[in-house]
Amino acid sequence: MSGAFMLIDNIPVEIQGEKNILELIRKAGIDLPTFCYYSELSVYGACRLCVVENKWGGIEASCSTVPKAGMEVHTNTPRLRKYRKMILELILANHCRDCTTCDKNGTCKLQELAMRFGIKEVRFENAKKAIPLDKSSSSIVRDESKCILCGDCVRMCDEVQNVGAIDFAYRGSEMRISTAFHKCMAESNCVGCGQCAAVCPTGAITVKNDTAKIWDELSNPEVKVVAQIAPAVRVGIGEALGQTNGTNVMGKIVAALKRIGFNEVFDTSTGADLTVLEETNEFLKRLEQGKEGPLFTSCCPAWVKYAENNYPELMGNVSTCRSPMQMFGSVLKEHYSHSNKKVVVVGVMPCTAKKAEAERDEFKEEGIPYIDYVITTQELIQMIKEAGLVFDELEQEAVDMPFGVNSGAGVIFGVTGGVTEAVIRRIADDKSINTLRALAFKGVRGMQGVKEASIPFGDKMLQIAVVSGLKNADDLIQKIKNGEKQYDFVEVMACLGGCVSGAGQPFAKGDEKAKRGQGLYDTDRMSSIKRSEENPVIMSLYSGLLKGKVHQLLHVKYAGKE
């Protein structure tokens, strides 16, 4: 109890350290519209939809007004309604309104607000110059004719990801979001994390849609289509299909994929188990050789790209392990190498950067990629809907053999700290269940962007850091470089909170992302196999398919790496 109150629409609301009255208004159960406000980004105050009227008739933007005791504001007055409608009408005037063919149709905030405020007519002419689509990136598509200049993408790219691929350019009516010198996204320093698309309220930045290619493959009788599903998908897909957010619906996803026509369905967590073993080996070898600097994880392709762009000198510290998707992809291609049909491997991922990873030359053999296509959780939702499947009524199914076993350690890869915890489980001397449970409280779990842990190993303490969000990663690297911090192992995920927050997932706010992470830990608790090395499938792989091919199939040398 702070004892300080303000009046919102004549209702007293207690101020409890909220940074702005917008948060307080939302706490009071009023869904004030905004385009440019996200709690994890700085306050920009551009869209003016969150305006409120104070008791003197003054109009102020609630997102950038600090609450004070005794304040009185109204959120729904005739003037405010008039202003909001006018703003929406003006935004719509300069907006490409081909809603039915837009990728964002149904999830567009502008569409939603135009509906909410009953905009039936736009009186103004569209004065915007036509700018061609930018489809150059493997991850995202930019359509400037749908940009409302809220700047969410700019602040996400700069403040959270420290990439700064795009920014505002020019001024006034000429203003647009642009890369430096209007380079296409593929030629910019974009890392493909897609977080810009995740916060874009309209269809100005969308995730590249590859579903048409998958449908083509599925309908081709000459092709065997194999899917692998990443850990984070199972806890992120449900809400959009009538389930509870954060609940593991893996069984239903498998059933849906089978009904859609996939021949075999596997779990990327099995690939993650391979990653745990390979990465742990590499880590222990590094420790033994006393190499300088920490070992950085390499599961996240946006992080790998970021390191390549900004810290080429650190690439020697980035693990040579392929990402779980790629490890599993190479294993699958090897497994089906004698198949009489063409085998196509599809990754179902929470991630947009995986699309770009799949296209990298390092992950091709004689021009044929290990992963043929990557679709995101959102694209899978679209396919399920297109196929007319009632998700709620699907009977759960298990993934296929011979790879249908995975450990809990592999599942928690989908949330920040998961890779680290899986590796610690592997190296821990004491394999008892109590030690394993205690690991959860060592500081590696939780949605914070920076976490640290010290783990005893032999006669020394291993210093471990877990970061998510590339800005957090960059800050940590600076500290390592100037000697302020020393670590043995650093896990980096480009998206805040890890893969559960990936840009391929349906949009979720902070606490909903945490629920997805919790869903993965719940799954881990229910797994009989907790450690990757206890997975019998993995062990038989090492004595079979992988024999003499570990390096060829599971490791990578990124171009430009010394």
Add this chain to the structure above:
Amino acid sequence: MEQVIDFKALDEVLVKNNFSKNNIISILQDIQEQHRYIPHEAFPYLAEKLGISTAKIFGVATFYENFSLEPKGKYIIKICDGTACHVRKSIPILNKLRDELGLSKEKITTDDLLFTLETVSCLGACGLAPVITINDKVYGAMTPEKAMVLLKELKEASEDVK
């Protein structure tokens, strides 16, 4: 076309501005002073040294009309089109110069990089209207004919140098 950018001079500009990203406008002004425009090569270099993105610097450089990302001519002619100059017929001067130099609203610099022709909103010398400046030297009470004479002198001067 233009000389390769002098990174040593760029470093001096950065030192003068304490390598501070807050001084980005001043840094861009200093670079523009050296080169008469801001060469593209300067952007990634500045981004690295100042710790801000190339796109952000591009945003600042395109926000201000005064910054040019294209090379400018040896002589920068600014024609005042403020209210006083406008009513005293600045536009015929502009049109005459454009015709003579083969320039337009979009193309403001001659191919030989000798002349750049721009309009400005007010030079603060309304008493001398219509006014033009050539490389910041003020010429008052202009007419299209007087402008032609000036242009001829400048052309001859640069011929002599050659």
